[in-house]
Amino acid sequence: MKNFQYLLFFFLAFSLSSCDENMPEIPCITCRTDVNNVDPDAKKVLVEKFTGVKCTNCPQASDLVEDLMAIYPGQVLEVSIHSGFFAKPYTESQYDFRTDDGNGLEQFLGAPVGYPSGTINRFPFETAGVIQIGEYNKWSGMVATELDKEPIINVKVENGLNTSGNTITSTVELTPVEDIDDNTNLYITVFVTESNITDYQLDGSFKNPNYVHKHVLREIVTDIGGNLIDRELLRGETVELTFTTNLSSDWNPDEIEILAAVHFNEPGSKYILQAGAGKLPQ
Amino acid sequence: MNKFLLFTFSLFFCFQISSAQDVPRFSGNLELNANFYQEDTLIGATNIPQYDRQLYGADAWLQLNYAYKGFDVGVRFDLFNNSNLLNPNGSYTAQGIGRWYINKKINKLGISAGYLYDQIGSGIIYRAYELRPLLIDNALYGVRLTYDLTPDWKIKAFTGRQKRQFDLYDSAIRGANIDGFYAKTNEDGSFKWTIAPGFGAVARTLDDQTMNAIVNTISTYSVVEDSIGAKFNVYAFSAYNTLSVGNFSWFVEGAYKTGEAFFNPFAQRTTRSGEASPGKLVFDDGFVIYSSLSYAAKGLGISLEYKKTENFDFRVDPLESLNRGLMNFLPPMSRINTFRLPARYTPATQPLGEEAFQVDIRYKFNKKLSANLNGSYITFVGDRLVGTGARKTDELLYWEAFAETLYKINRKWQLKTGLQLINYNQDIYLSKPGKPNVETIAPYAEILYKISRKKALRTELQYMNTQEEFGSWVFGLVEFTMAPHWSFAISDMYNIDPNEDNEDAPRASDGSLKKVHYPRFDIFYAHKANRFSISYVKQVQGIVCAGGICRLEPAFSGVKVGVQSTF
Numbered sequence: 001m002k003n004f005q006y007l008l009f010f011f012l013a014f015s016l017s018s019c020d021e022n023m024p025e026i027p028c029i030t031c032r033t034d035v036n037n038v039d040p041d042a043k044k045v046l047v048e049k050f051t052g053v054k055c056t057n058c059p060q061a062s063d064l065v066e067d068l069m070a071i072y073p074g075q076v077l078e079v080s081i082h083s084g085f086f087a088k089p090y091t092e093s094q095y096d097f098r099t100d101d102g103n104g105l106e107q108f109l110g111a112p113v114g115y116p117s118g119t120i121n122r123f124p125f126e127t128a129g130v131i132q133i134g135e136y137n138k139w140s141g142m143v144a145t146e147l148d149k150e151p152i153i154n155v156k157v158e159n160g161l162n163t164s165g166n167t168i169t170s171t172v173e174l175t176p177v178e179d180i181d182d183n184t185n186l187y188i189t190v191f192v193t194e195s196n197i198t199d200y201q202l203d204g205s206f207k208n209p210n211y212v213h214k215h216v217l218r219e220i221v222t223d224i225g226g227n228l229i230d231r232e233l234l235r236g237e238t239v240e241l242t243f244t245t246n247l248s249s250d251w252n253p254d255e256i257e258i259l260a261a262v263h264f265n266e267p268g269s270k271y272i273l274q275a276g277a278g279k280l281p282q
Numbered sequence: 283m284n285k286f287l288l289f290t291f292s293l294f295f296c297f298q299i300s301s302a303q304d305v306p307r308f309s310g311n312l313e314l315n316a317n318f319y320q321e322d323t324l325i326g327a328t329n330i331p332q333y334d335r336q337l338y339g340a341d342a343w344l345q346l347n348y349a350y351k352g353f354d355v356g357v358r359f360d361l362f363n364n365s366n367l368l369n370p371n372g373s374y375t376a377q378g379i380g381r382w383y384i385n386k387k388i389n390k391l392g393i394s395a396g397y398l399y400d401q402i403g404s405g406i407i408y409r410a411y412e413l414r415p416l417l418i419d420n421a422l423y424g425v426r427l428t429y430d431l432t433p434d435w436k437i438k439a440f441t442g443r444q445k446r447q448f449d450l451y452d453s454a455i456r457g458a459n460i461d462g463f464y465a466k467t468n469e470d471g472s473f474k475w476t477i478a479p480g481f482g483a484v485a486r487t488l489d490d491q492t493m494n495a496i497v498n499t500i501s502t503y504s505v506v507e508d509s510i511g512a513k514f515n516v517y518a519f520s521a522y523n524t525l526s527v528g529n530f531s532w533f534v535e536g537a538y539k540t541g542e543a544f545f546n547p548f549a550q551r552t553t554r555s556g557e558a559s560p561g562k563l564v565f566d567d568g569f570v571i572y573s574s575l576s577y578a579a580k581g582l583g584i585s586l587e588y589k590k591t592e593n594f595d596f597r598v599d600p601l602e603s604l605n606r607g608l609m610n611f612l613p614p615m616s617r618i619n620t621f622r623l624p625a626r627y628t629p630a631t632q633p634l635g636e637e638a639f640q641v642d643i644r645y646k647f648n649k650k651l652s653a654n655l656n657g658s659y660i661t662f663v664g665d666r667l668v669g670t671g672a673r674k675t676d677e678l679l680y681w682e683a684f685a686e687t688l689y690k691i692n693r694k695w696q697l698k699t700g701l702q703l704i705n706y707n708q709d710i711y712l713s714k715p716g717k718p719n720v721e722t723i724a725p726y727a728e729i730l731y732k733i734s735r736k737k738a739l740r741t742e743l744q745y746m747n748t749q750e751e752f753g754s755w756v757f758g759l760v761e762f763t764m765a766p767h768w769s770f771a772i773s774d775m776y777n778i779d780p781n782e783d784n785e786d787a788p789r790a791s792d793g794s795l796k797k798v799h800y801p802r803f804d805i806f807y808a809h810k811a812n813r814f815s816i817s818y819v820k821q822v823q824g825i826v827c828a829g830g831i832c833r834l835e836p837a838f839s840g841v842k843v844g845v846q847s848t849f
Binding site for chain 1 (some may be wrong): 326329330331369371372373418446447449494495496497498499500501502504511512513514515526545547553554555557559560561562565599602603604709713714715716717786
């Protein structure tokens, strides 16, 4: 009888903790009315996504990033790096999206646990020093967290082609929102990406010959770890940096986009403070 | 933290000086694994940091325990140097106190604090445990109280946060359970029947950051049907009992988890462009029913098991995947095979939906001959979209038919033979969508010859026939043991008939398939409680499983050194 009383007490004690809670409100992002009036100086988030044509779950990660780019137009930027085991093309593939720069970037940022994997402004959301996020279902929250932060520097990218049309000149304008200490070493990495390339991609169990690849990394113009911004960065004063690279004949200039990311490059941090992007003149 | 440990140990040494009649006990164990990597592009042992530039990796765990006057105190030092245990494709380096604990029993009350391993029932709703080959260590960093209501009834409660390497998850966990025992005795005092009932409950409360991530994910869903709720608190309850009557023993456990948002890789969501994309958060409750009935009599043992699981992916962070953040342990429903080829395809437990049966029969005909029959059948519960829109419902995941005999020919010779047939869903288990199930036939034989009282020779020969994955294999092993210290083994796993369609298969420069050997040489030395090993290994990529928890392991090429010591 005494044991039964203990048991009853136990049941009651625990059941009391099962009271209803106030569920969190899910914001209606689709209800946003300002999607067409995005501040060009708003915080940007760069997603460096590691993928491969034989990576069966990678299209879902790409779908997610495309959705985020539609929800936050102009604020979410993507570089899609084909590297690792699953990036080896099929024999039927028309293109090989792997690049030495992409492999180098994977080494620089740390090997993914699996594919797809991505960095969200290279911020170590979960474990100190680990910036690769293997669970793409976490990216939405991380992007939203980053977008809530105020930028300390603005990045604007404008591109031009020479008269022969084979050399890209990118002018990156950096305008600090606040003074940046002289002892703070900032770096800039410039990426060349190409979108809307149709070729094979494994999508679930379907080897899709007409998959449209977007934001594929073609080249890193700077060093893999970025070039040191060896200029004084004062609030409101714009600094111009110029980069040139060849426009490969294999690329479609109408689909080329140049992205620039300003970031740290220290043992403990590669955090991207701000990014910007611009297409080639049409 | 270090000052705290120093103080605690100092306290016990003071006790030692002041009281001579209680003898303090000091014990511990060491496990150390060191790997020296040698690149081998043919078998795919390449393109990870260890092969590219690091060339060396190590893992070590040193556990020290001290017991005195009812106090148990322990500390464990963990070390990972260039380890690929956490990420098989990467390198992990960290070291520090991986665990500490204090236990004290005061009359009927037990108090524990620190990193605690424990479980409720069979672990379906809660299990904190360590599994080093998979680097699973989800100890609860918190406090636990136990109370002996009577000699046969015990109540327990705990609260804390889950360990994540040298850090903690932010979500809070709490739980309680009651276990009992009752026996109906005969007049002569023997048991007529016994029951061991129990009831447990566990709750997890998400931290704000994790909830924000869930909310932000749900808010990106573009259609109303995809938008779901989210709750901070999830509750799991389980009731279980073991009934023993005569030669029969029957264990049954039922568990229920309240609704929460969790990731379902098979659920479809609609993208902003209107297309279907698999994988989204869903909100649902879940349950597990598990039962095991066994019969044991002289020479005969029969065991029947059944399990059904729905929506029981229970994690401290619902957005985690693979082996991370697990709060529980679902019993595996297939045989644990010890021979190399039969163990190659082991089904991983499916927490989202699974129905499984297993039967195991062992019979000892006489002193010389015994046999074991085993069968298991596992199906997926629910449906999922495959390919370009087809839907599979309750599809087959795995079945196995197994038979083994052991014949002790005489005092010197012993022969074991066996046959295994399996059907293994590599679409689900190996994430190879569209690939047909792996069907294998694997006969094997083992001969043990006792040369003398201290020397023995053991030989294994195994064959696996399959058209899928890597294709067919042959495995041979010879092991020579010189008791009590030395053991030498040489083995080879040979891809005798590779599968042309396998994209992972080793190929020559002209693209033709290569039949590859995967040799291994081992030397073991044991002295009292110390064991040393050194092995040269070529290992094909595969799945490493322990208790139904699995993960993909890349190929290995190099030397492994191991030390195990208990003191």
